[in-house]
Amino acid sequence: xxxVTPRTDVRPALVTESRKAAAAAxxxxxxxxxxxxxxxxxxxxxxxxxxxxxxxxxAAAVLSPFVLARRGRPVRLSRTxxxxxxxxxxxxxxxxxxxxxxxxxxxxxxxAALLVNVAPLLVAFGAGFFLSEGFPKPLxxxxxxxxxxxxxxxxxxxGSSDWIxxxxxxxxxxxxxxxxxxxxxxxxxxxxxxxxxxxxxxxxTIALLPWLPPLxxxxxxxAPAHILAVIYLxxxxxxxxxxxxxxxxxxxxAGKLSTSSYAVPxxxxxxxxxxxGEIPSIYGIVGGTVCLIGVALSRRRPKA
Numbered sequence: 001x002x003x004v005t006p007r008t009d010v011r012p013a014l015v016t017e018s019r020k021a022a023a024a025a026x027x028x029x030x031x032x033x034x035x036x037x038x039x040x041x042x043x044x045x046x047x048x049x050x051x052x053x054x055x056x057x058x059a060a061a062v063l064s065p066f067v068l069a070r071r072g073r074p075v076r077l078s079r080t081x082x083x084x085x086x087x088x089x090x091x092x093x094x095x096x097x098x099x100x101x102x103x104x105x106x107x108x109x110x111x112a113a114l115l116v117n118v119a120p121l122l123v124a125f126g127a128g129f130f131l132s133e134g135f136p137k138p139l140x141x142x143x144x145x146x147x148x149x150x151x152x153x154x155x156x157x158x159g160s161s162d163w164i165x166x167x168x169x170x171x172x173x174x175x176x177x178x179x180x181x182x183x184x185x186x187x188x189x190x191x192x193x194x195x196x197x198x199x200x201x202x203x204x205t206i207a208l209l210p211w212l213p214p215l216x217x218x219x220x221x222x223a224p225a226h227i228l229a230v231i232y233l234x235x236x237x238x239x240x241x242x243x244x245x246x247x248x249x250x251x252x253x254a255g256k257l258s259t260s261s262y263a264v265p266x267x268x269x270x271x272x273x274x275x276x277g278e279i280p281s282i283y284g285i286v287g288g289t290v291c292l293i294g295v296a297l298s299r300r301r302p303k304a
Contacts, residue, residue, distance in 0.1 A: 021251040026246040026263075028298065033267035035237035038229050038277050039101055040109040045226045048101035050215040051233075052206040056093060058234025060201040062300065063243070067198045080201075081189035084182055084242075092179020093242070094207050099172040106165025108278045110269035114153040114287060115169035120261050121147045122177035142298025149290030153265070153283055179270060184249060193246025216292030265291050 042051060077085070104112045119144045128135045200252055219227065266288035272278040 004182035005284045006208040017215065018251070021248040024199075025248040025252070028241050029261055029263045030246045030267065031237040031241035032261070033264045035241075036104070036109040036113045036264075036268040037271045038233055038237075040104045040112070040272065040278075041100070042226055042229055043105045043277060044217050045222050046101075046152075046230065047211075047213040047214065048098045048105070049208060050218050051101050051185035051217055052097040053211050053232060054092065054203065054219075055097065055233040055238055056201050056205045056208065057150045058231050059242075060198065060205050061202060062235050062239040063194065063198040064121035066194060077193075077195075077199075078189055081186055084186035084189065085196055085199050087270065088179050088182045088186060088196070089203035090207050091175050093200050093238070095265060096175035096179060097169050098208075099175060103165045103172060107169060108183040110265060110278065110288075111153060112165070112169050112292070113268035114265040115166060115175050117150055117261060117265055117291065118127060118147065118170060119176035119180070121238065122174065123180045124182045126177060127184070130185075130218055139298050142294045144294070145297055146291045147292025149287040149294060151287075153287035170220065177268055180249075183246070187246075187250055194243060197239070197242045197246050200242070208262050219274050250294055263292060 046054070100112065100116065104117070107115070124139055124143050125135075174264070183196065183200075185194075190196065269285075269288050
């Protein structure tokens with residue numbers, strides 16, 4: 001009789017990886033939600049570019065020891081990988097952050113989060129076209145429903161925000177989408193999410209160095225609590241949040257993962273109300289609920 005080779009079932013390992021990616025994504029969404037509220041609160045102290053510069057410099061400084069402590073694992077990147085990471089850093093970490101900071105000078109934190117979350121819809125279709133991830137039916141339905149929630153919020157915010165803020169937040173959404181797609185391409189050349197996040201922060205910081213003199217001036221007059229708030233933005237939503245995002249993105253399709261960020265607006269509206277006293281309109285409540293429904297639909301799996 002021949003020897004029967006036991007069959008190795010890889011499904012439990014795949015399920016574990018999927019759960020870890022989902023947990024990392026959920027943690028990222030919570031951190032990013034808090035960033036919208038912090039940015040809104042700091043608008044009177046720091047200008048958009050200086051706030052972005054300090055935030056990214058803190059993030060780069062926090063991540064540097066972890067990168068340098070990787071003994072025996074030197075950072076080696078091809079020119080293509082470095083170019084993609086640099087583009088991701090400039091577009092998403094740099095330009096997106098400045099556009100969002102500027103947008104929140106004109107719109108409240110919850111509305112900004114809702115407008116920016118046009119981005120996952122752009123990512124979903126961009127990933128289908130450029131990354132060959134396809135267009136699963138649940139993804140398309142969920143994206144459409146969530147986009148309807150974003151549109152509802154936009155329609156109801158005309159009385160409390162101006163069109164400059166709307167345009168800036170939509171610009172941030174396009175930069176967000178471009179950054180996600182470029183980051184996913186970079187991960188085809190290197191799987192190290194820590195290095196991608198760290199190098200992106202370094203490149204974005206260098207790109208924003210022309211705003212160092214006004215930052216020094218603003219720091220001299222800023223309250224300690226406001227400086228600590230920007231440091232929080234650098235440590236939590238940026239260094240930690242983008243690292244957990246990279247971990248999840250490595251294990252999930254870009255379109256599907258980006259659609260999960262539709263949870264951010266509802267969390268931002270709630271945090272904005274609790275911390276800043278900004279009361280959401282009925283459009284914000286209904287639109288945020290629709291966004292969450294879209295998230296749930298996009299995560300559904302067809303029955304075997």
